[in-house]
Amino acid sequence: MLILIVSFLILMIIGLPVAVAMAGSSLLFIFVSGSVPDVVVAQRMISGVESFPLLAVPFFILAGNLMNIAGITGRIYDFAVALVGWxxxxxxxxxxxxxxIFSGMSGTAIADAAGLGSIEIKAMQDHGYDTEFAVGVTAASATLGPIIPPSLPFVIYGMMANVSIGALFVAGILPGIFMTALMMLTVAYFARKNNWGSDVAFDWKRLGGATLEILIVLAFPLGVWLLVERGVSPNLATLGAFVLLLALDWKFNFSAVMALMTPVILIGGMTMGWFTPTEAAVAAVIWALFLGLVRYRSMTLKNLVKASFDTIETTASVLFIVTAASIFAWLLTTTQAAQALTAWILSITSEKWVFLLLANLLILFVGCFIDTTAAITILVPILLPLVLKLGIDPVHFGLIMTLNLMVGLLHPPLGMVLFVLARISKLSVERTTVAILPWLIPLMLALIAITYIPSITLWLPKYFDMIK
Known part of the structure; x- marks a missing residue:
């Protein structure tokens, strides 16, 4: 166990990628110990990625890339300006x-930061905002990507913890709304402190148009429900409502109704049992292609090829991490490291709230140094036995782990959102880090609330009978 952990830390310190560090330390342990047959390495690598839920990863990545190249991000931004820009x-x-809104399409913080971030930061700079403030709010809001469904970290966690991915998706809705409210209150505080005004004139017509689009989107599931209550089959009711929605959108040329429908389609489809979370990822890709090629006609063959190659590159990187982490996590289990850590923590405390505090500190620390996918793959086998032993709901713990790791994406030395925003804003990593620091306050308040008020996370899944 000592060889495994120490060699991993040394390889990380000298600057090797986390996947290479995990694979290298695992191979060194196998070579030195001689207790594990070589064929086990291949078997664990294959079993690590031979999973149906993991199919969601490339499809959600592709959906996010397609949304970016189809100009959906610009439509979302214009809609948000009309709604709250005043x-x-x-x-x-x-x-x-x-x-x-974009969180309901991409499922990743990096896609949010890279896609909308470039538009948002430039617009805020043009309106006279400090670049540091623009970067800070963009970084904080990017953490919503994996909390509001769909979410790639939820897919990885659900696979590792054997937890319903659909339940995790639904569980992220209320925490996402709560985090949104805290961030908007933070913006209001800065606006009052610095005596900022609005950026666009208040216009009843513009606000009414944005509100109408929201009402149309909300009317879709309500209309389906009313038709089903009157005896219409769910499939026929949905088809009729969808055809009506398409006709209205083509007639009045709404700016963002079709984009806003993405989370409705995904969550509604999973709730009604039409498709699994993995199949929802495929539905997201089909919807993105429909918007880019048919509805908005903003997608070219060249852009489509680029999005496909970007998806292949990102997916290969993620799955390499998963394969390396699966070997590493398996060795941690077979060397009794997980059991030793469990026994040690239980010797310190058996109180649920104290364990959650220690777990938060551990995951926050790990998230600053290790990629999100690798961190989940390593930590779940270690912490899940304790979670179950102390009676903590694994769905609740999945939200806690994901939010901690999203905060880790904002910190050096390996915070990917930090580096993406530093490149977009042309700030140094040091200045970008300082710009993000004030936004840790609402994020930490959200983390504390989500950790110690489980109903924020679990009320909706229980309401839909997705968990007991």
Whole structure:
């Protein structure tokens, strides 16, 4: 166990990628110990990626890339400006609302930061906002990507913890809304402190148009439900409502109704049992292709090829991490490291709230140094036995782990969102880090609330009978 952990830390310190460090330390342990047959390495690598839920990973990545190249991000931004741009500190609120909407499409914080972030930061700079403030609010709002469904980290966690991915998706809705409210309150505080005004003039027509689009989107599931209550089959009711929605959108040329329908389609389809979370990822790709090729006609063959190759590159990177982490995690289990850590923590405390505090500190620390996928793959086998032993719901713990790791993406030395935003804003990593620091306050408040008020996470899944 000592060889495994120490060699992993040394390889990380000298700058090797986390996947290579995990694979290298695992191979060194196998070579030195001689207790594990070589064929086991291949078997564990294959079993690590031979999973139906993991199919969701490339499809959600592709859906996010397609949304970016189809110009959906620009439509989302314009919609958010119409909805909240008239408030004090308007573009700060626009930044957050735009991330909320895009979160229902991409499922990753990096896609949010890279896609909407480039538009948002430039617009805020053009309106006179400090670059540091623009970067800070963009970084904080990007953490909503994996909390509001769909979510790639939820897919990985659900696979590792043997937890319903659909339940995790639904569990992320209320925490996402709660985090959104905290971030908008933070923008309001800065606006009042710095005496900022609005960025666009208040216009009843513009606000009414945005509100109408929201009402149309909300009317879709309500209309389906009313038709089903009157005896219409769910499939026929949905088809009829969808055809009506398409006709209205083509007639009046709404700016964002079809984009706003993405989370409705995904969550509604999973809730009604039409497709699994993995199949929802395929549905997201089909919807993105429909918007880019048919509805908006903004997608070219060249852009489509680029999005496909970007998806292949990102997917290969993620799955390499999963394969390396599966070997590493298996060795941690077979060397009794997980059991030793469990016994040690239980010797310190058997109180649930104390364990959650220690787990938060551990995951926050790990998230600053290790990629999200690798961190989940390593930590779940170690912490899940304790979670179950102390009576903590694994769905609740999945939200806690994911939010901790999203905060880790904002920190050096390996915070990917930090580096993406530093490149977009042309700030140094040091200045970008300082810009993000004030936004850790609402994120930490959200983490504390989500950790110690389980109903924020579990009420909706229980309401839909997805968990007991």
């Amino acid at each position: 408030m004090r500190g308007g573009l700060g609120h626009v930044n957050i609302i735009g991330s909320v």
